Amino acid sequence: FRKAMRGIVPDAILDRRDKLGFATPERLWLTELDLWVSNRLNSESARRLPFLNLPEARKEWAAIRDQKKRFDFRIWRWLSLIRWSEQFQVTYGGN
Numbered sequence: 001f002r003k004a005m006r007g008i009v010p011d012a013i014l015d016r017r018d019k020l021g022f023a024t025p026e027r028l029w030l031t032e033l034d035l036w037v038s039n040r041l042n043s044e045s046a047r048r049l050p051f052l053n054l055p056e057a058r059k060e061w062a063a064i065r066d067q068k069k070r071f072d073f074r075i076w077r078w079l080s081l082i083r084w085s086e087q088f089q090v091t092y093g094g095n
Contacts, residue, residue, distance in 0.1 A: 002014045002015075008090050010063075026071065026073070027064065027071035030045055030061075030064075030065075030075065030076070030079070034065055037061060037065075037075075038058075038061075040079050040082050040083065041054060041057055041061060041079075041082075042054075042059050042077075043082065044054060045082050045083075045085050045086040048085070048091065048092060049081065049082065049092060050084065050092055050093050051092075052078060052081075052082075057075070057078055059073055060072065060074070060075060065093070079081045
């Protein structure tokens with residue numbers, strides 16, 4: 001990427017070695033959107049996912065929300081898949 005950007009982006013920026021990534025606050029976001037998360041995990045779209053154990057997903061979310069368990073990115077991935085399935089009207093298997 002640096003090589004491709006040479007001549008476009010100043011060398012002083014390209015040659016910096018102190019760049020750091022940053023963490024995004026998914027747990028905070030999802031906690032603040034608890035009603036939305038709960039609605040997604042109880043949605044018809046979620047019920048159509050044959051490979052998602054919804055009772056366990058809901059239990060996992062409750063433990064994370066109530067700070068009884070550390071945040072696990074699986075919840076973010078599950079919600080993304082549910083929303084993606086809704087957005088694009090994806091069906092799985094015989095659904």
